[in-house]
Amino acid sequence: MIKGVIFDMDGVLVDNRDAHIEAFTRLFKKYGVPFDREKFMPSFGMTNDMIFARQAPELLERYPLEQLSLEKEALYRSIFEESIAPTRGLVDFLKSLKEHGIKIAVGSSGNTNNVNFVLSRCHIAEYFDAIANGDMISHGKPDPEVYLLAAKLLGLKPEECVVIEDAPVGIEAARRAGMAAVALATTFSRDRIPDYDILVDDFTQLGYEQVMHLPAFADRPVQVEN
Incomplete structure (x- = not known):
């Protein structure tokens, strides 16, 4: 039962799919890494450590995961806060x-x-x-x-x-x-x-x-x- x-x-x-995609796009652009939407979509629903490892492992070699995650999620919330429902x-x-x-x-x-x-x-x-x-x-x-x-x-x-x-x-x-x-x-x-x-x-x-x-x-x- x-x-x-x-x-x-x-x-x-x-x-909130588009807000997450926009946040990743802005973050990757800031660090000079291309963001591939089609490559990203199978990762939707995974944790950030898994997403960064699949999408941009080179960033993890240069920056701590916690720093990248905090920055990305802050971007996401700022993007989504006006339209959230x-x-x-x-x-x-x-x-x-x-x-x-x-x-x-x-x-x-x-x-x-x-x-x-x-x-x-x-x-x-x-x-x-x-x-x-x-x-x-x-x-x-x-x-x-x-x-x-x-x-x-x-x-x-x-x-x-x-x-x-x-x-x-x-x-x-x-x-x-x-x-x-x-x-x-x-x-x-x-x-x-x-x-x-x-x-x-x-x-x-x-x-x-x-x-x-x-x-x-x-x-x-x-x-x-x-």
């Missing part, structure tokens, strides 16, 4: 889950500052019972660590949780955690999103009953890398 819903943040709580239908969906006694968590690769920024600016912090973010884990998506942690913080078993994701690496993380997966076609087109249980364009197409009747995936192996 489904007792909890775990929300990814980027592309799920907010549609919850994704379409999100607030009504959160209210519906709460009315039915469902536990709710964030499971995001984003750092603490970014998660707090989104929850506070969108006025949705009150709906969440737990937060698992990139500062709390050792392995980013597609590793299932963040979703397993979110379930633990909710006091639930993995098979009692549904993950809502927008990125293939996030859906893979949910599956590896033994959880059902709802996909939002916000960041990626429908044909680029694999292995979902439900696929919607936004939360106006998703209801409590649909989520609660999803099958559990307790028989899927949980894989956590050391």
Whole structure:
């Protein structure tokens, strides 16, 4: 039985793909490194250490990861702060889950500052019972660590949780955690999103009953890398 819903943040709580891309573009330009959007997209949803290692390993040879990450995320928040808003239908969906006694968590690769920024600016912090973010884990998506942690913080078993994701690496993380997966076609087109249980364009197409009747995936192996 489904007792909890775990929300990814980027592309799920907010549609912020373009703000992240613009932040990386500006940062890379500052340091004289070209930014390849197509090369970047498969990394969307990963932690910054994974993104920089894939996109610009030469920067990591010259500057500390913490410096690059702090600068990039500050750029992102300054770019996004004027247009930030919850994704379409999100607030009504959160209210519906709460009315039915469902536990709710964030499971995001984003750092603490970014998660707090989104929850506070969108006025949705009150709906969440737990937060698992990139500062709390050792392995980013597609590793299932963040979703397993979110379930633990909710006091639930993995098979009692549904993950809502927008990125293939996030859906893979949910599956590896033994959880059902709802996909939002916000960041990626429908044909680029694999292995979902439900696929919607936004939360106006998703209801409590649909989520609660999803099958559990307790028989899927949980894989956590050391």
